[in-house]
Amino acid sequence: MSNSSSLYIGLMSGTSLDGVDGVLADFGGGAIRTIEAAFVPFPPALREELMALQAKSDNELEREAIAANGLAAAYAQCIDALRPAASGPIAAAAVHGQTIRHRPELGFTRQTNNPALVAELTGIDVVADFRSRDIAAGGQGAPLVPAFHQAAFGKAGVTRVVVNIGGIGNISVLRGDGKVSGFDTGPGNVLMDLWIGRHLGKAYDAGGAWAASGRVNQALLAVLLDEPYFHQPAPKSTGRDLFHAEWLDVRLARCPGVAPQDVQATLTRLTAVTIARAIKDEGVDVDAVYICGGGAYNGTLLRALAEELGGEVPVESTSVLGVAPNRVEALAFAWLGYRFMRREPGNMPAVTGAKGLRILGALYPA
Numbered sequence: 548m549s550n551s552s553s554l555y556i557g558l559m560s561g562t563s564l565d566g567v568d569g570v571l572a573d574f575g576g577g578a579i580r581t582i583e584a585a586f587v588p589f590p591p592a593l594r595e596e597l598m599a600l601q602a603k604s605d606n607e608l609e610r611e612a613i614a615a616n617g618l619a620a621a622y623a624q625c626i627d628a629l630r631p632a633a634s635g636p637i638a639a640a641a642v643h644g645q646t647i648r649h650r651p652e653l654g655f656t657r658q659t660n661n662p663a664l665v666a667e668l669t670g671i672d673v674v675a676d677f678r679s680r681d682i683a684a685g686g687q688g689a690p691l692v693p694a695f696h697q698a699a700f701g702k703a704g705v706t707r708v709v710v711n712i713g714g715i716g717n718i719s720v721l722r723g724d725g726k727v728s729g730f731d732t733g734p735g736n737v738l739m740d741l742w743i744g745r746h747l748g749k750a751y752d753a754g755g756a757w758a759a760s761g762r763v764n765q766a767l768l769a770v771l772l773d774e775p776y777f778h779q780p781a782p783k784s785t786g787r788d789l790f791h792a793e794w795l796d797v798r799l800a801r802c803p804g805v806a807p808q809d810v811q812a813t814l815t816r817l818t819a820v821t822i823a824r825a826i827k828d829e830g831v832d833v834d835a836v837y838i839c840g841g842g843a844y845n846g847t848l849l850r851a852l853a854e855e856l857g858g859e860v861p862v863e864s865t866s867v868l869g870v871a872p873n874r875v876e877a878l879a880f881a882w883l884g885y886r887f888m889r890r891e892p893g894n895m896p897a898v899t900g901a902k903g904l905r906i907l908g909a910l911y912p913a
C-alpha cells in the first residue's frame with residue numbers, strides 16, 4: 548500500500564503568484580529529508596487570471612473554477628517532475644492551492660484548487676484544503692508553517708526566529724523552552740514586486756539592486772508604517788486582501804514626488820522594519836534569525852533587516868540549517884500532508900488562535 552510509504556510530495560503556490568514550488572520528501576523514522584525539488588512557473592495567462600481573482604470581479608465564480616483547472620495542470624506537471632526521484636510509491640501529495648481570499652474575520656479563507664483533478668491526472672492520493680479547519684475552530688488558518696519550523700529547525704536551549712519572506716512575511720519564534728509563537732508581519736515582496744513591475748516591467752527586484760540605487764524616504768516610510776495591521780496584536784494573518792496596489796497608491800498620494808527608485812528603497816525598508824519590529828516586540832533574546840522564501844535572495848533587504856535588528860543578531864539563510872530558502876514552504880506542506888495521513892494535528896493554537904489542535908486537510912484518494 549502506498550500509504551505505508553514515508554515519501555511525500557508538497558506543493559506550494561504562494562502570494563507572489565510566480566508559480567508552483569514542489570518538493571519530494573522522505574519522513575521515514577521521523578526524519579525530514581528533501582530528496583528532490585522542482586519549480587513550475589505559471590503560464591502568463593493563468594498568472595494574470597489569478598491576479599485578477601484576488602479582488603472582486605465579473606463572473607468570478609466560473610472564472611475561479613476554470614483557473615482551478617489550470618492550476619491543477621501546473622500542480623500535476625510539478626508532481627510529474629518530482630516523481631522520477633522517488634524510490635518507491637508516494638504516500639500522498641499535499642497541495643496547498645492558491646489563496647485568492649483570506650478573510651478569517653468573516654470565517655473563511657479560499658485556496659483555489661481542484662484536488663480531484665490532480666488525483667485524476669497523477670494517480671496519487673491528494674491532501675488539500677489545509678486552512679479551513681483551523682478557521683472553523685476559531686483560528687486564523689495562517690500562518691501554518693510555525694509547527695513545521697519547530698519540527699525542522701527548533702533546538703532546545705536556543706531561541707531561533709525563522710522568517711519567511713514570500714509575497715507576505717511571517718515569523719516563527721522558536722524558543723529554547725519549546726514555546727512557539729508566530730504571525731504574519733505584513734508585506735514581504737508583494738509591494739516591491741508590484742512597484743518594479745509597474746516601473747521597469749520586471750517580475751521582481753533581483754538581488755534588491757534597484758532598491759540599492761535609491762534612498763529611503765523617511766516621510767513615506769512613516770506614512771506606510773501608520774497601517775493599523777502593524778500594531779495589531781497576534782494572532783493575526785494577512786494577504787493581498789489588504790496589501791494591494793490601492794493600499795500603496797493611497798499612501799503614495801500623500802507623499803508626492805518621490806522618485807521611483809526611492810519608493811523601491813522605502814518599500815524594501817518597510818519589509819525590513821516591520822519584520823525587525825515584530826521580532827523585537829516578542830521580547831526574547833534571539834540567538835539567530837534564519838530567512839527563507841524568495842526574499843532570502845534580496846541582499847538589500849537582508850542588509851536592511853540586519854541593520855534594523857541592531858547589527859547584533861546573526862541573520863542567516865535557512866540553507867545553514869540544511870534547507871534551501873526556496874524549498875521550505877513546499878517542504879512544510881509535504882510535512883503537513885504527512886501529519887494528515889497519520890491523523891496528527893497540523894496547527895498550533897498558540898499561533899493561529901484556534902480553540903485546540905486540529906487535523907488539517909481533506910483527502911482525495913487516487
Ligand SMILES: Nc1ncnc2c1ncn2[C@@H]1O[C@H](COP(=O)(O)OP(=O)(O)OP(=O)(O)O)[C@@H](O)[C@H]1O
Nearest residue numbers: 561562563713714715736751753754840841844845
Ligand atoms: N533573486 C531574487 N532577488 C530578489 N528577490 C527575489 C529573488 N528571487 C525571488 N525573489 C522574490 O521572492 C518572491 C517569491 O518568493 P516565494 O516563492 O517565497 O513567495 P510565495 O511562496 O509566493 O509567497 P508566500 O510565502 O507569501 O505565500 C518573488 O516574487 C520575488 O519578489
Ligand SMILES: CC(=O)N[C@H]1[C@@H]2OC[C@@H](O2)[C@@H](O)[C@@H]1O[C@H](C)C(=O)O
Nearest residue numbers: 562646649689690691692715717731
Ligand atoms: C492565507 C495564506 O495563504 N497565507 C499565506 C501567505 O503567505 C505567507 C503568509 O501569508 C502565511 O500566512 C501563509 O503561508 C504560509 C505558508 C503559512 O501558512 O505559514
